[in-house]
Amino acid sequence: MKALVCVKRVIDYNVRIRVKTDKSGVEKDNVKMSMNPFDEIAVEEAVRLKEKGIVTEIVILSIGLESSQETIRTGLAMGGDRGILIKSPDEDIDPLNIGKIIKKVCDKENPDLIILGKQAIDDDCNQTGQILATLLKYPQATFASKVEKNTDDTLNVTREVDGGLETIKVKIPCVVTTDLRLNEPRYASLPNIMKAKQKKIDILDINELSLDLKKRVEILEVNDPPERKPGIVVPDIDSLVNKLKNEAKIL
């Protein structure tokens, strides 16, 4: 079984986000970038499936600036076999267009499993897996917290839904999106980081795909969120209860 893992380069989750003064977006210069944490979980899951002998090859795909190669290398150091970068001068690509690009890659690579994070922590859209599954007409198993291969060509996937846990059975080929509790991604060892440098990354220009990728949604401006007014530290529980009764009028 061949796995395609899609990874996105995003601002590291520990970085304090600053909105640009011209409201055009958020500050990305000299900011630490990392692989989207949910995609890390997707890479880890593919590697575990390979260690179990279920997956035979792992292809790591990223779409973005030249620098996204680093993100692909991270995936290769974790256990990916080879990489594909679709290079784009513009990072802000609508998820629908990302879906169309990944589909194009799938048409050539024919993966049995496409696995990716349920959302990217930059635009928080939570769409790409669902879009891709629809374009490919493959079943989708989103928000996965457990993935098990059955003896036939199906997966049982447990999904984190609002009211609890739902398990569905999907036929391969399929699309799986990962939730936080699926696994804990490994750190790449130094020897594996060195080995990853030798692994192949194919680079394609986005314009070579001959897709109509016109933008559907414009970002008019990006603003700071409304600030909460500063609160106070109360000295003891009596004053806390008192504040809740008399100021918040809740109790």
Next chain:
Amino acid sequence: MKTLVIVEHNNESIKQTTYSTITAASKISDEAYALILGHNLSTAVDELKKSNHLKKIYFVDKEDLGKPIAENFCDEIIKFLKDKDFTHVFTPSSTFGKNLSPKIATELDVQQISDITNILDGHTFERPIYAGNAIAKVKSNDPIKVVTVRSTCFEPCKLDSNVDVENISSELSTNESVNFVNYDESKSDRPELTSAKIIISGGRGLQNGDNFKLLEGIADKLGAAMGASRAAVDAGFVPNDWQVGQTGKIVAPDLYIAVGISGAIQHIAGIKDSKFIVCINKDEEAPIFKFSDFGLVADLFEALPVLEKKLQ
């Protein structure tokens, strides 16, 4: 402009998220309609009929739709939309909606807009990005706007109408490639997190699942829902559906009490719209104090039993 609301329910009752989404739809125009898909829907439809703002309710009642399999729901919705002139399709931004709505948009070849928190006009919306650390104002150029709605940002609609309903028959076959296996619902007598007026949440500071009993007594007295940080869920103290935050549930109660929670941005993302935030933490440097209206620096194991007593 004409909006279709996709109804979230459990075949018996309507989820609160739906009522908030109806309110959002009513801000587009007074042409709001609802579509409910499921099985044995009569009580759910009777409940939905009371919703204000709706012109009409369409329903498809079929055994195959008894479980919310996104592929089957999407096929029905696309078929339904074919001979209609809806300009907007709104779904709650719950796991149900997030799973389904991008599929509807893709079938229509439009770009879905996720998790809107404000409607500026028929094609301009606000939505949080970067875990709510920035708010994007976005404009859709697509002919149909397919949108998921953050329910905590819109009041639920009133329930004193009597809306017309229309039964839609369907002969669509179900998708063979995906099958429902099991639903492990976490049952609770407490209010639902996303619509609760008061929430008390515990974090890693609680140390284990047993210690959440310290929060239970208080939750009982306040009629509160219970939540948790990711660290508490990951450690297995409490079930996953208790997680509040960027990637868990977004909540906006009148009062949110965070106990033994440090206040990581991903947690704050889920609670920022609460009216009052209270924290109990022994570390006065914890970031949660910056977001709290009232903070108490204390060891939670000492403070909670006292607080429970004082609430008598």
